[in-house]
Amino acid sequence: MNLKNKACFLDRDGVLIDEVNYLASPDKVSIIPHALKALSILKEYNYKIIVITNQSGVAKGYFTEKEITEIHAEIDRLLAQNNLSIDKYYYCPHHPEGKVEGYNINCDCRKPKPKLILQASDEFNINLKQSFLIGDKVSDLSAADKAGCQAVLVKTGHGMEHIEQARQLGFKVADNIEEAVIFYLQSKHLFVKKEAGR
Numbered sequence: 001m002n003l004k005n006k007a008c009f010l011d012r013d014g015v016l017i018d019e020v021n022y023l024a025s026p027d028k029v030s031i032i033p034h035a036l037k038a039l040s041i042l043k044e045y046n047y048k049i050i051v052i053t054n055q056s057g058v059a060k061g062y063f064t065e066k067e068i069t070e071i072h073a074e075i076d077r078l079l080a081q082n083n084l085s086i087d088k089y090y091y092c093p094h095h096p097e098g099k100v101e102g103y104n105i106n107c108d109c110r111k112p113k114p115k116l117i118l119q120a121s122d123e124f125n126i127n128l129k130q131s132f133l134i135g136d137k138v139s140d141l142s143a144a145d146k147a148g149c150q151a152v153l154v155k156t157g158h159g160m161e162h163i164e165q166a167r168q169l170g171f172k173v174a175d176n177i178e179e180a181v182i183f184y185l186q187s188k189h190l191f192v193k194k195e196a197g198r
C-alpha cells in the first residue's frame with residue numbers, strides 16, 4: 001500500500017505569479033489568473049502544492065529574505081481569498097556572482113540542482129514518481145528531472161524563450177499553469193473536466 005503523498009512543485013515567478021524582474025515588494029504580487037483554477041484542481045486531487053524558487057536577488061543585494069517572506073505572505077493572503085493555499089515555499093537565496101556576503105556562494109540548492117525538491121520530498125513524505133513540477137525555464141525542468149519527477153513547461157513568464165530546448169529534451173509544453181495541471185492529470189488517466197469558456 002502506498003501511503004506517500006503526491007505533489008505538484010511550482011516555480012514561483014512566471015508560473016504562479018506574474019514575472020517581475022527581481023520582485024522585491026509584496027504590492028507587486030499578482031497571481032496569474034489560471035493559477036486559481038490550477039490550484040483548486042490540485043487540491044481536489046490531493047496534491048501537495050509546493051513552491052520551489054530561485055531568489056538570487058538576495059545574493060545580488062536587490063532584496064532580503066525578509067522581503068521574500070513578505071511576498072509569500074501576500075501570495076498566501078491572495079490565495080486564501082479563494083480558499084487556496086501553498087503547503088510550503090522553498091527558496092534559494094544564493095548566487096555565485098552575488099555581492100552579499102554569505103549568499104554569494106556556489107550553493108547546492110539553486111535550480112537546476114534538485115536539492116530543494118528532495119528536501120520537500122523528505123519533509124512531506126512525497127512519492128516523486130507520482131509527482132510533477134511546472135516551470136517556465138529549462139533549469140526548473142532539469143531540477144525535477146534530476147529529482148525523479150516529471151515536469152511541464154509553461155509559456156507564461158520566460159517560457160517562450162525555453163520552448164525549443166524543453167521540447168528537444170522531451171518535456172511537454174502547456175499554455176499556462178492550468179493547462180499544465182490538466183495535461184499532467186490526464187496523462188495519468190485522471191479525468192479533469194475543463195470549464196466551458198476557459
Ligand SMILES: [Mg+2]
Binds near residue numbers: 135137157158
Ligand atoms: Mg520562473
Ligand SMILES: [Zn+2]
Binds near residue numbers: 092108109110
Ligand atoms: Zn542556494
